Amino acid sequence: MRIAIVCYPTFGGSGVLATELGKALADKGHQVHFITYQPPVRLSEFNANIFYHEVRVPNYPLFDYPPYETALASTMVDVIVNNNIDLLHVHYAIPHASAAYMAKKILEKQGKILPVITTLHGTDITLVGKDKTFAPVVTFSINESDAITAVSQNLRDETYNNFKIEKEIKVIQNFVDVKRFRKKPIDAFRRVIAPHNEKVILHASNFRKLKRVTDVVKVFAEIIKKVPSKLLFVGDGPERPAAESLARELGIYDETRFVGRQEQIEEVLAISDLFILPSDYESFGLAALEAMAAGVPVISSNAGGLPEVNIEGETGYLADVGDVETMGIRAIELLSDEDKLDRFKARAAAHARLFDIETIVPRYEALYNRFLQNI
Numbered sequence: 001m002r003i004a005i006v007c008y009p010t011f012g013g014s015g016v017l018a019t020e021l022g023k024a025l026a027d028k029g030h031q032v033h034f035i036t037y038q039p040p041v042r043l044s045e046f047n048a049n050i051f052y053h054e055v056r057v058p059n060y061p062l063f064d065y066p067p068y069e070t071a072l073a074s075t076m077v078d079v080i081v082n083n084n085i086d087l088l089h090v091h092y093a094i095p096h097a098s099a100a101y102m103a104k105k106i107l108e109k110q111g112k113i114l115p116v117i118t119t120l121h122g123t124d125i126t127l128v129g130k131d132k133t134f135a136p137v138v139t140f141s142i143n144e145s146d147a148i149t150a151v152s153q154n155l156r157d158e159t160y161n162n163f164k165i166e167k168e169i170k171v172i173q174n175f176v177d178v179k180r181f182r183k184k185p186i187d188a189f190r191r192v193i194a195p196h197n198e199k200v201i202l203h204a205s206n207f208r209k210l211k212r213v214t215d216v217v218k219v220f221a222e223i224i225k226k227v228p229s230k231l232l233f234v235g236d237g238p239e240r241p242a243a244e245s246l247a248r249e250l251g252i253y254d255e256t257r258f259v260g261r262q263e264q265i266e267e268v269l270a271i272s273d274l275f276i277l278p279s280d281y282e283s284f285g286l287a288a289l290e291a292m293a294a295g296v297p298v299i300s301s302n303a304g305g306l307p308e309v310n311i312e313g314e315t316g317y318l319a320d321v322g323d324v325e326t327m328g329i330r331a332i333e334l335l336s337d338e339d340k341l342d343r344f345k346a347r348a349a350a351h352a353r354l355f356d357i358e359t360i361v362p363r364y365e366a367l368y369n370r371f372l373q374n375i
């Protein structure tokens with residue numbers, strides 16, 4: 001198959017998922033064309049079946065707001081015609097689904113039928129999409145997609161609850177390449193981070209308000225009273241200064257390390273004992289799944305699709321959003337009992353295997369095939 005994929009090329013979960021999907025499809029012999037405004041972050045290795053097409057938005061003095069969506073739709077048409085693309089798969093509805101609709105209509109005029117699949121990822125529905133400014137276009141373009149998928153049951157329900165969707169939304173949960181996350185810890189790295197064999201607590205995100213990074217600091221402040229430990233922050237974003245100043249205020253800054261964005265997150269996970277994700281909402285929580293694949297249990301909020309990923313009392317613990325006290329108690333319970341921690345680590349890894357790339361990617365292929373047979 002020749003598949004075009006549109007996504008955000010940044011560190012966000014939707015872009016990561018779309019890129020990993022494209023790579024997996026290319027490994028299976030499909031030709032994959034990424035259409036984005038810069039190369040996707042996880043697209044670092046050469047693969048003969050992968051093509052990258054940059055969306056260029058010309059600068060013109062009249063444009064206070066460069067018309068990205070128009071440029072994207074035009075690039076889609078160009079790539080689809082010139083590479084004989086069979087199917088367009090867009091990740092994150094805004095503005096990708098409406099640009100796809102435009103491209104589909106243009107191509108129809110030229111006699112080409114283009115199946116469009118839209119995968120909903122989270123904030124395109126729950127935060128941004130719900131906004132009155134976007135809602136009519138989001139509703140329309142989702143309904144005009146030939147197939148709609150959501151990354152969790154919760155996101156599917158949220159979409160039906162918030163928009164008038166007339167079509168079936170198929171749940172295809174996010175996946176992880178389990179093999180990639182089965183890493184042995186690099187001893188020298190662990191010694192640098194935790195020189196006295198302290199426990200390593202990890203949080204990784206884009207540090208947006210919704211991630212509640214200051215809650216991570218508060219939970220850690222409880223943990224460190226009982227368990228010698230270090231806190232590692234991976235990623236960057238607007239709430240980092242707030243997290244840093246709270247850590248200073250609580251006198252735990254020296255036990256905390258901000259390592260910025262990391263492409264090799266598996267190396268960091270390999271030295272970690274516990275992952276904390278206290279978000280206001282996660283449609284799924286891909287970062288938690290990646291942690292579990294590396295055998296790292298998760299303390300998370302019970303918001304959105306997180307209970308579909310992190311299983312209470314098995315792969316970690318869940319608490320209400322903002323309940324840092326319970327999160328702290330559960331974390332201490334786990335970290336101060338080696339046998340229990342080992343059991344949780346093993347179960348986290350086992351549960352992550354249910355979301356293995358080899359199980360989930362064929363579900364996308366089956367969906368693609370359904371449309372290609374109809375042309």
Ligand code: GMT
Nearest residue numbers: 012013014121122123282283284285286
């Ligand atoms: O919130 C993020 O980290 C970014 C965001 C995105 O769209 O890139 O992530 C969303 O998609 C991920 C992949 O499907 C999910 O794992 C995240 O839970 C989801 N984020 C939210 O729902 C807030």
